[in-house]
Amino acid sequence: MAGGQHATAGLGPDDxxxxxxxxxxxxYDVFLAxxxxxxxxxxxxxxxxALAFHNTKRGVESVLAREAEVGALPGVNLEELRDLPLLAQxxxxxxxxxxxxxxxxAFGALFDRAQQLRRKLLKTAEALAEASFLAPADVTAAHGEGHRDVVGDCLGLVALFRRHEAKLAGRSPVTPEDVxxxxxVAQQLRALLAAPGDAREDASSPLLFEATELRDRFWTLLIxxxxxxxxxxxxxxxxxxDMHVPPLQARNPLVRAVEPSSIERAPQQAMQQKRGATPLPPLPTDSTVRSKVRFMVKVGFDFPSR
Incomplete structure (x- = not known):
């Protein structure tokens, strides 16, 4: 797990x-161990x-509505399923x-400064691209999607301005000293977020790393x-x-397969009668069981050994 990527932990006030x-x-105390x-x-x-919490809550409600059936499945702990929303909290x-x-x-002050500098470089790069001094594709490639990876964005923008330094001389408010x-600042952030045992410049940084690692452990446990x-x-x-147990980051409910209406079914039934077609008999119950077993094998469900 790359230490530098933990700079993405910065959240806005609404978040x-x-x-x-x-x-x-x-x-937190329940699931810490x-x-x-x-x-x-x-x-x-x-x-x-927050999205993971709401999707988890919806999935638990759907599955535990048929608790008797779920409880009969091998290797399933009902209490762990019931507590999943609390785990998300x-x-x-x-x-x-x-x-x-x-x-x-020390990370906090550095992170704020990095955000300010990134914003300045990014806005300048976008303006230079509009004036045709930079290629828009190069500006897009210099920063991450969603502007969340602060360290990566800063270093990408540094590389962009260094690469075009001669062409931008006298045309950009961003000076070589700014770059x-x-x-x-980006390198200092990366050092503060280094893995345990790496060189650190501030005694408080191990606490940040530990808190970040624990957050990732809670996320992994939820997954x-x-x-x-x-x-x-x-x-x-x-x-x-997925309609009943949505993925943790699903934003839109999936569209249920549309069943034919009675009006749509009527021409099909009439055509079968006209051709003398014989209706198919209903599948036996054990066929349904076999289908489910095949499905469980496909998704990798662990069956008990005999």
Whole structure:
């Protein structure tokens, strides 16, 4: 997990207010031990946590509406499924801890300065592109989509202005000294966000790293347990699973497959009768079971050994 990418943890006031309304400190305490005990690679949390909470809540309600069926599935812990919304609220609290540690450390002032400098360089680059001194594609490539990766954006814009320094001389309000400052601030941010054991310039930075790592552990725990919820939904709802158990970052409900109306079915039935077609008999119950088993094998459900 690259340390520099944790600069994406900076959130706006609206994002923070949303997390404060959602976060649960008791939930954080409940899931802290399971999050710390996770093994394997961690997923970096670069996602909309409020959206993950609402989608998780919807999925849990759909699946546990048929609790008796879910409880009979192998390897399913109903309590873990029931507590998934609380886990998402615990994640929100973990994200807020990152914000608090960020502002309390040297990182906070550097991060604010990096945002100011990035904004200046980006607006200047866009204006120069409109005046045909820079290629719009080069400006787009110099910063990340959504303007969230502050360190990456700063270094990309530094490279852009350095590459075209001779052509932009006398035409740009961004001086070589400005470019040097952006590079210096970005490198300091990257150093503060380095992994444990790397050189650090500020004693408070390990706290920030620990808070960020814990946030990512909560996110990874939510992903893994939500995967179990999705598999239960796949058993219950088949191909319509994402309508009932939406992915954590799904923004729009999926459109349900449209069933033919009675008016649309009438010509089909008449055509079958005209041709002397014999209606297909209903599938036996065990065929439905076989279909579900095949589906579970496809999605990788763990069956108990015999």
């Amino acid at each position: 923070i207010a949303e997390l404060e309304a959602l976060g649960s400190e008791p939930g 399971p999050a710390r005990a996770l093994a394997g690679p961690m997923e970096e949390c670069r996602s909309n946590i 615990a994640l929100a609290h973990a994200a807020l801890r990152v914000q608090r540690d960020m502002r309390a450390s 040097d400052e952006v590079e210096r 893994r347990r939500h995967d179990v919820l999705w598999r239960c939904g796949a058993w219950l709802f088949g191909r319509d699973v």
